Amino acid sequence: MKHLKGWLSVSILWLLALLPLSLAQTLGGWIGRRAYKKRGKSYRITRTNIDFCFPALTDGQKEALSEASLIETGKMAGELGMSWLWRPERVMAKVAGVCGEEVVEDALKQGRGVIVIGPHLGNWEVLGLYLSTRYTLTSMYRPPKIELMDRLIRKKRARLGAKLAPASVKGVRMAMKSLKAGEVLGILPDQEADSGSGVFAPFFGQDAYTMKLLPQLAAQTGAVVVSAYARRLPGAKGFEIIFHKAPEQINEKDLLRAATAMNSEVEYCVRQIPEQYQWEYKRFQHRPDGGRMY
Numbered sequence: 001m002k003h004l005k006g007w008l009s010v011s012i013l014w015l016l017a018l019l020p021l022s023l024a025q026t027l028g029g030w031i032g033r034r035a036y037k038k039r040g041k042s043y044r045i046t047r048t049n050i051d052f053c054f055p056a057l058t059d060g061q062k063e064a065l066s067e068a069s070l071i072e073t074g075k076m077a078g079e080l081g082m083s084w085l086w087r088p089e090r091v092m093a094k095v096a097g098v099c100g101e102e103v104v105e106d107a108l109k110q111g112r113g114v115i116v117i118g119p120h121l122g123n124w125e126v127l128g129l130y131l132s133t134r135y136t137l138t139s140m141y142r143p144p145k146i147e148l149m150d151r152l153i154r155k156k157r158a159r160l161g162a163k164l165a166p167a168s169v170k171g172v173r174m175a176m177k178s179l180k181a182g183e184v185l186g187i188l189p190d191q192e193a194d195s196g197s198g199v200f201a202p203f204f205g206q207d208a209y210t211m212k213l214l215p216q217l218a219a220q221t222g223a224v225v226v227s228a229y230a231r232r233l234p235g236a237k238g239f240e241i242i243f244h245k246a247p248e249q250i251n252e253k254d255l256l257r258a259a260t261a262m263n264s265e266v267e268y269c270v271r272q273i274p275e276q277y278q279w280e281y282k283r284f285q286h287r288p289d290g291g292r293m294y
Contacts, residue, residue: 009149016081021094022236028078032071045294046070046279052293053204068275075232076123076278083125084156091129096233098130100243104184107224108135113179115218115225117189117246119266120278124188125157126230126239131186132162138178139186140213142167167194172213179221187214190266192285200288201259204267209286215258218251225250227265231273244269 016024035042047066054062082091107114116131118124131137139157141164143150154164163178165171165185178185192198193211200207218225225246230239249261270277284293 007148010152013081013085013152016078017085019078019081020236021079021082021238024078024082025075025232025236026078028074028076029071030074031077032074033067035074036067036070042070042073042280045282048294049279049281049283052206052284065275066279069277069279072232072276073278073280079123080125083123083129084152088129088133088160091126092133094238095126095130095230095241096238097240098243099240100245101241103224103226103243103245104135107226108182108184111182113182113221113223114184115179115214115223116184116186116243117214117225117227117262117265118186118229119190119227119269120188120281121229121269122232122273122276123230123239127228127241128157128162128186129160130230130241131184131228132157132160135184136178136181137162137184137186138165138174139163140165140167140171140175140188142191172217175217176221179217179223185217185223189214189262190281190283192283195286199255199259201256201263203263203283204270206284207288208263208284210259210263212255212259214262215250215252215255219253219258222251225262225265227269229269229273232276242269242272 019027043066046069047062050062050065104114118127128139139162143166158164163174165174175185189211192209197213198209198211201210217223226243227246228241228243230241232239246265247261250258250265252258282294287293
């Protein structure tokens with residue numbers, strides 16, 4: 001069954017890759033709108049997270065954000081054929097603008113490594129490909145359960161020379177080596193940490209189980225931490241890549257203070273385009289009292 005799912009998933013990706021960006025986004029947006037109207041699992045998690053993080057919004061505003069978020073997530077799914085299967089130069093032609101990249105370039109000129117934290121915001125695959133066209137890049141990577149998809153993703157993410165570091169001791173060594181060599185390390189900072197590898201730190205005013213790895217790497221290597229995301233432009237006009245220097249508290253040895261600073265930076269990015277954040281992810285699954293939220 002897993003083998004069949006793998007072939008089906010890859011076949012869908014190839015079909016999506018045949019579409020122009022406008023049609024892929026339209027199809028993905030339609031699927032997202034259907035998910036909103038269906039009121040299924042994705043909607044329930046999205047609405048729960050939005051209730052949790054935006055208590056001051058009216059019910060109507062929360063519904064509007066829930067619908068917009070699911071539509072944008074649908075567009076992200078529709079874009080995967082483009083992100084993984086188009087030629088890199090064709091994908092990069094969809095990058096309409098870049099803002100704030102000098103924070104990365106200045107750090108590298110000083111011989112310091114750079115940790116780019118890329119939240120599940122906008123199109124993070126476009127961001128990763130952009131980074132690999134510009135820098136010597138190592139990306140921390142958590143493989144999917146379907147083996148065929150894993151092989152495809154690894155191949156396509158590494159097609160311009162990026163190194164993929166697994167979420168293991170070996171991967172941590174690769175990350176340390178990259179940063180000490182004055183290179184760029186990419187990490188998705190907003191996945192819930194595995195048991196024993198995180199601390200509870202505030203995110204949108206709520207405790208979220210947050211990875212310790214990134215603050216530990218920042219403290220041990222003195223790397224400059226920068227946030228980045230690829231904002232989806234309206235009308236299928238492509239993407240704008242935004243860089244922003246994160247607070248220096250992320251480099252502190254006090255893990256709670258560092259994790260809090262990291263979450264604060266992710267929250268800053270999300271507040272710029274909250275509808276393009278992946279709110280249906282179970283970010284608050286585990287609670288400080290040992291309970292589960294969803």
